Amino acid sequence: MRLDEAAAGLYLPILYRLGRRPYPALVRDLTVSERLDPERLQALQLARLQALVTHCYEHVPYYRRLFDGLGAQPDDIRSLEDYARLPVLEKETLRAELPSLTSTNEHGRRLMRSVATSGSTGTPLVYQYDPRYFLYGWAALMRNIGWTGFRLGERQAWFAFSAPGGTKRAVRLWLERKWLAKELAFDEEMIDRWARHLARWQPRFVYGAPSSRLAPIAAHMLAHDIRPVGIRSVMTSSEMLTEGLRRLLEQAFEAKVFNQYGSTECLSIASECEAGSMHVNAEVNLVEYVRLDWTQEAHAVVVTPLMNYGIPLLRYVLRDLSDDLPGACACGRTLPRMHPLLGRADSSVTLSDGRTLTPFAMEGLVARVPGIVQYQYRQIAPDAFDLLIVSPPESRDSVRSALADLDERFTTSTGGNAHFNVRFVDTIARTKGGKHLFVVPLGEARRHET
Numbered sequence: 001m002r003l004d005e006a007a008a009g010l011y012l013p014i015l016y017r018l019g020r021r022p023y024p025a026l027v028r029d030l031t032v033s034e035r036l037d038p039e040r041l042q043a044l045q046l047a048r049l050q051a052l053v054t055h056c057y058e059h060v061p062y063y064r065r066l067f068d069g070l071g072a073q074p075d076d077i078r079s080l081e082d083y084a085r086l087p088v089l090e091k092e093t094l095r096a097e098l099p100s101l102t103s104t105n106e107h108g109r110r111l112m113r114s115v116a117t118s119g120s121t122g123t124p125l126v127y128q129y130d131p132r133y134f135l136y137g138w139a140a141l142m143r144n145i146g147w148t149g150f151r152l153g154e155r156q157a158w159f160a161f162s163a164p165g166g167t168k169r170a171v172r173l174w175l176e177r178k179w180l181a182k183e184l185a186f187d188e189e190m191i192d193r194w195a196r197h198l199a200r201w202q203p204r205f206v207y208g209a210p211s212s213r214l215a216p217i218a219a220h221m222l223a224h225d226i227r228p229v230g231i232r233s234v235m236t237s238s239e240m241l242t243e244g245l246r247r248l249l250e251q252a253f254e255a256k257v258f259n260q261y262g263s264t265e266c267l268s269i270a271s272e273c274e275a276g277s278m279h280v281n282a283e284v285n286l287v288e289y290v291r292l293d294w295t296q297e298a299h300a301v302v303v304t305p306l307m308n309y310g311i312p313l314l315r316y317v318l319r320d321l322s323d324d325l326p327g328a329c330a331c332g333r334t335l336p337r338m339h340p341l342l343g344r345a346d347s348s349v350t351l352s353d354g355r356t357l358t359p360f361a362m363e364g365l366v367a368r369v370p371g372i373v374q375y376q377y378r379q380i381a382p383d384a385f386d387l388l389i390v391s392p393p394e395s396r397d398s399v400r401s402a403l404a405d406l407d408e409r410f411t412t413s414t415g416g417n418a419h420f421n422v423r424f425v426d427t428i429a430r431t432k433g434g435k436h437l438f439v440v441p442l443g444e445a446r447r448h449e450t
């Protein structure tokens, strides 16, 4: 460990405690609870859930109304099965009912840090965090980062969409040995600067969105023979991680890649361990997988942030599809596991017969084909798609043969109408905000022409 990292490792716990952010202590608690017997872990979840529901009934007008309407009392919830009978909360309802979903006691008065998030309709929603939940949520993410081998005080490079901060924040980042690339838009020159910074500054840990942020940097490093030194792990978040992307990042950064799944409102929901399982941060988020109208055969991820009392979200629907993955993990942690994400619902497309096609089928078909670095489905007619693929020239033959029977499978799985053509391209254009889209529905395709 370098001198600055060793020093930061010593003073950071004291600084966090002085700033009333006892992260090291919270992370220590979490490293105990992540190995509890499943029954004890469930009991912990249920106790936190019952406390939250009681708070909602007493101090949150929306939930008081809901319970009264159902003729129910918080005491009626004696198990997770009882809880699963409550209706789910959609983002549209959160937007419309924000004032009545805000707690009327001190939890609702101490909200911090507004964040904007966009729903399926693209309308932004401004959400505010409960400071205590934010603390627990960050501690859970720090625990997840610890699973990658990272230790407090080590240098970390973050490529994250983040609000600009003042001098105080800049000082804190410096003390935390945390470098943040927060530019939304970037060009080749910026990518070159980032890549050389990583090689020179030598962080141990790199965090960022795999397609829109880390892939261009990784490709640039390989093309210009820029070797990173000492990166131990890379954490990807916010976007689907394909097998091809994982391999590209592991090759360029010479480090193991860990995928993490979260949302603006629910913070870190699940994260990969050394053994490759996505473990749910069950102490802070209760996760359910629920079949809803739009999910067809699949299940939507439904989350209840257990420590969030400011604007509580009971059974909050995320537009992501996944499922429970039963069985024990080789790492020894008992936290429940989830399937790697199977798709986002925001990019659903409508076929000529009026049926909606979720990305579940579309993404599931290509996400595991080795050699695909990036892909995008573009709907060019109601039943026709271009499948754009970025793949190294030497992998194209194997990708092509892996996809050979895919059109047929795709046609079958969509009910016999839809077809797609594979097109190999060098790059796939990003949106103005720098995001990579996996599915571009008809009508929007024109705006994303390369």
Ligand SMILES: [Zn+2]
Pocket: 273, 274, 275, 276, 277, 279, 329, 330, 331, 332, 333
């Ligand atoms: Zn594990």
